[in-house]
Amino acid sequence: MPNSDLIQMMKQRAETVQAIVSKITDMEEAVRYTVDLTQKQGGRTVAAAGLNPDEARLMKTACETFQLELLEFPLRPHTHEIHTSFTPADWGIAETGTLVIDSSSEDVRIATMLAETHIAVLPASKIKPDSAALEKELNAVLMADTPSYYAFITGASRTADIERVLAIGVHGPQELHILIVEEDRE
Amino acid sequence: MIKTAQDMKSYKKQLKEALSDKFLRTALDNFYTAYRENRPAVYDGIDFEGIKKEIATGKDGALPYLKELYEEFKVHAETAGAKVHIAKNAQQANEIITAIAKEHHVEKIVKAKSMTAEETFLNDHLEKEGFTVTETDLGEWIIQLRKEGPSHMVMPAIHLSRHQVGDLFADVTGKKQNSEDIDKLVKVARQELRPTYLAADMGITGANFAIAESGALGLVTNEGNMRLVTTMPRVHVALVGYDKLIPDLKTMLRILKVLPRNATGQAITSYVTWIKGAVECGASPSNRKVMHIVFLDNGRLALAKDPVFSPALRCIRCGACANVCPVYSKVGGHKYGHVYIGAIGLILTLFYHGIENDRVIVQNCINCQACREVCPVDIDLPHLIKKTYRAVLDQDGKTPAKNLILSRVMKNRRLFHFILRQGYLAQKPLARKGPMIRHLPNFFEKRHGFRSLPVIAETPFRDQWKYLRKQVVRPKYTVALFAGCAVDFIYPEHARALLRLLERHRVQVEFPKDQTCCGLPALMAAEEETARDVALQNIRAVQPENYDYILTLCASCGSHLKHNGFKIFKKDSDWLGNLKEFSDKIIDFSSFMVNVLDVSSEEFKATHKKVAYHAPCHLCRGLHVTAEPRKLIQLAGYTYVRSKDEDVCCGFGGSYSIDFPEISAEILKKKLDNVEDTPAELLVTDCPGCVLQLRGGMDKRRGKIQVKHIAELLAETVF
Ligand code: SF4
Numbered sequence A: 001m002p003n004s005d006l007i008q009m010m011k012q013r014a015e016t017v018q019a020i021v022s023k024i025t026d027m028e029e030a031v032r033y034t035v036d037l038t039q040k041q042g043g044r045t046v047a048a049a050g051l052n053p054d055e056a057r058l059m060k061t062a063c064e065t066f067q068l069e070l071l072e073f074p075l076r077p078h079t080h081e082i083h084t085s086f087t088p089a090d091w092g093i094a095e096t097g098t099l100v101i102d103s104s105s106e107d108v109r110i111a112t113m114l115a116e117t118h119i120a121v122l123p124a125s126k127i128k129p130d131s132a133a134l135e136k137e138l139n140a141v142l143m144a145d146t147p148s149y150y151a152f153i154t155g156a157s158r159t160a161d162i163e164r165v166l167a168i169g170v171h172g173p174q175e176l177h178i179l180i181v182e183e184d185r186e
Numbered sequence B: 001m002i003k004t005a006q007d008m009k010s011y012k013k014q015l016k017e018a019l020s021d022k023f024l025r026t027a028l029d030n031f032y033t034a035y036r037e038n039r040p041a042v043y044d045g046i047d048f049e050g051i052k053k054e055i056a057t058g059k060d061g062a063l064p065y066l067k068e069l070y071e072e073f074k075v076h077a078e079t080a081g082a083k084v085h086i087a088k089n090a091q092q093a094n095e096i097i098t099a100i101a102k103e104h105h106v107e108k109i110v111k112a113k114s115m116t117a118e119e120t121f122l123n124d125h126l127e128k129e130g131f132t133v134t135e136t137d138l139g140e141w142i143i144q145l146r147k148e149g150p151s152h153m154v155m156p157a158i159h160l161s162r163h164q165v166g167d168l169f170a171d172v173t174g175k176k177q178n179s180e181d182i183d184k185l186v187k188v189a190r191q192e193l194r195p196t197y198l199a200a201d202m203g204i205t206g207a208n209f210a211i212a213e214s215g216a217l218g219l220v221t222n223e224g225n226m227r228l229v230t231t232m233p234r235v236h237v238a239l240v241g242y243d244k245l246i247p248d249l250k251t252m253l254r255i256l257k258v259l260p261r262n263a264t265g266q267a268i269t270s271y272v273t274w275i276k277g278a279v280e281c282g283a284s285p286s287n288r289k290v291m292h293i294v295f296l297d298n299g300r301l302a303l304a305k306d307p308v309f310s311p312a313l314r315c316i317r318c319g320a321c322a323n324v325c326p327v328y329s330k331v332g333g334h335k336y337g338h339v340y341i342g343a344i345g346l347i348l349t350l351f352y353h354g355i356e357n358d359r360v361i362v363q364n365c366i367n368c369q370a371c372r373e374v375c376p377v378d379i380d381l382p383h384l385i386k387k388t389y390r391a392v393l394d395q396d397g398k399t400p401a402k403n404l405i406l407s408r409v410m411k412n413r414r415l416f417h418f419i420l421r422q423g424y425l426a427q428k429p430l431a432r433k434g435p436m437i438r439h440l441p442n443f444f445e446k447r448h449g450f451r452s453l454p455v456i457a458e459t460p461f462r463d464q465w466k467y468l469r470k471q472v473v474r475p476k477y478t479v480a481l482f483a484g485c486a487v488d489f490i491y492p493e494h495a496r497a498l499l500r501l502l503e504r505h506r507v508q509v510e511f512p513k514d515q516t517c518c519g520l521p522a523l524m525a526a527e528e529e530t531a532r533d534v535a536l537q538n539i540r541a542v543q544p545e546n547y548d549y550i551l552t553l554c555a556s557c558g559s560h561l562k563h564n565g566f567k568i569f570k571k572d573s574d575w576l577g578n579l580k581e582f583s584d585k586i587i588d589f590s591s592f593m594v595n596v597l598d599v600s601s602e603e604f605k606a607t608h609k610k611v612a613y614h615a616p617c618h619l620c621r622g623l624h625v626t627a628e629p630r631k632l633i634q635l636a637g638y639t640y641v642r643s644k645d646e647d648v649c650c651g652f653g654g655s656y657s658i659d660f661p662e663i664s665a666e667i668l669k670k671k672l673d674n675v676e677d678t679p680a681e682l683l684v685t686d687c688p689g690c691v692l693q694l695r696g697g698m699d700k701r702r703g704k705i706q707v708k709h710i711a712e713l714l715a716e717t718v719f
């Protein structure tokens, strides 16, 4: 499947589970998106986990400029105050609109679980058609002797436990934003 | 606390309560319809039948090696810093978990949903030991607060209304809640539970998968609470049934294709999480999670070796067997299971929670086959339910009087038919002149009066045969008619209609005289030995080698004769060859007319009367015949009108409607309501049992729609 079709499918499937998907050109745009959204939602804090030093620097500058607090690591003491979290995704699965995020780092876990809004950056080149196409990569992580915490995330957290009425945003993030970046992160 | 009825009298009382719970009834009815309506779209583009077979084969292949898979899992998980335990039974599991909690000075525990922990009543145990335990899954939290057990394996609080939840949350928060706003109610749980995760010392979860080759657990969830439960506290204990062990990731990914689809109609859940070993954890002094995994046996290892019941261990707890069950949809999970609910609950309860909790509920299956059709791991649930009932009878060492009589009578065809003939005389005074008995004599209880009963025929078909038989010159097909008791003794006119339709087709029909009941009622009463005996009588009587087809007008006889023989004959029986020939030649009326005789619309005069169709369970799911009857209605010059839930059981189920008349009546009511919602003038079906139920119900409600067997329908328009 050509990449543009995969991107399209990823977007469409993620949107059917209430994720908000945008295509962006680079990390700078992702950072701008994050501060804009946080401000719009009246949030004061950003937790950014799993970034490389350059990306972290971009985020720091942006937060300073817009007077948002970029939460320090470890995030554990900040669990009650994370408005927006910003993390990269390792892979995407187009068939289901799923993000795949290695969450072995506790900061990544806390960021992706306890924020009100989670923004994930997904490189277009990392979108696979289905989960079977990721089996090798996933198994490589699981088969290593080291501990790991690996996650497929599809849309925001949800429940239908009361009268089977779908409600979005239960214990996990209330919104999931996916930014598909066409240019490679590295 | 769970209060599963232990005797029929209290069960009947409970059922009555459930049936009169208005909210429950509407909620379950809506769910029932919605689940079934959404399903095709959810499975669009997925080869469900193919995957189901693959999963079943894979699961069965692993069952003999559960111990080995466990060892493999343990090595890998422990290398990554987890500690792995075995618990022989529920008590041991609870004690192991208590010991872990004590060792690590735990006070507060948060839990994510785990059916296995429900199985061991872990919360009760921990609370007795002085720990504070909070369920965090929304539904589980609600029922924990209400001190109830789950009423569904996936949606534990489906029996509750928003108002009940709103009132409960008002109590918990001390603030009035707007019950109409479900989003707000959900947010109450979010706010109330947030601090609980952060304060907890230990998190307890189950797991959907334990992957042997890597030692990783796989968890499939939606709300995000499980992720918090496994992240925030310093200790994590996973309680996992042995049956969750699978060899590899590939197996998990395959099951993941059907689990969320079947459970909640999602292509995938919000979260699928793999956890391996002791991950980073800032709350722990070592900065590593204290990670324990407890594998629960509780009878599973023995079950894995059981030649009959081992398929029950394939279950992936999707809950779908409850979702499509017409009985569940009427009475709800608290009355249709103990801890495990739905069809699989009727089976597993015996093994995990003892005979006293299964003795009564296991009898409440109408054998409609709906559960079997949706089960993503291909468990023959209705069959195993009957096997479970047999095991209950055997363990009790008592045979109910009705079973004794049934066996004695059915094994002796002459006696059986004698009694049926006597039935005509006995009921004659009741019927007055019509074909129906509207008012049952006083020794019947009122609850049986939901349908009028047909009158037993004055002359059974077998006695009419000598006048009806015709010799056909150069026949195209020679066919044995297997009438079945209902056609033979109640509705000979169905068979006469058939003969009339076959006249122009050069079909030589024979009626092997010594045929008797097909044996399904015996199997339903778990009298397998009698069923086998009767099957042999029929093979001997019919002599299948002499015919091209064995034709039946009764879907139940047809599907029983086609499939069940193989389940009840011994694997080394000398009769297997004959049985196979018998089974191969079985054909139902509609398939014979459409696929064999290829009837055309020219044989019928068009009336354009509007006809609704009821698909008998044993035709659409038992014999997988769906297109033919609908086509036949149209070929015969009628206008077929669709009604809602056409393929849902009518509530007959043979003796079921006598054992559980209250439920039978409710299922029937819904069926007839749906038909009356259409402009149909006629309702047809291809099973005399369904005709009995539907016609009886229609007569009782003085409905205008006529109920007919499809053969009768055709006979009316054939030239
Ligand atoms: S066969 Fe029908 S009645 Fe029996 S458990 Fe399955 S779905 Fe329910």
Ligand code: SF4
Binding pocket: B314, B315, B316, B317, B318, B319, B320, B321, B322, B342, B343, B344, B371, B374, B375, B376, B377, B378, B379, B381
């Ligand atoms: S028995 Fe089959 S349908 Fe029922 S819960 Fe288990 S897997 Fe699902």
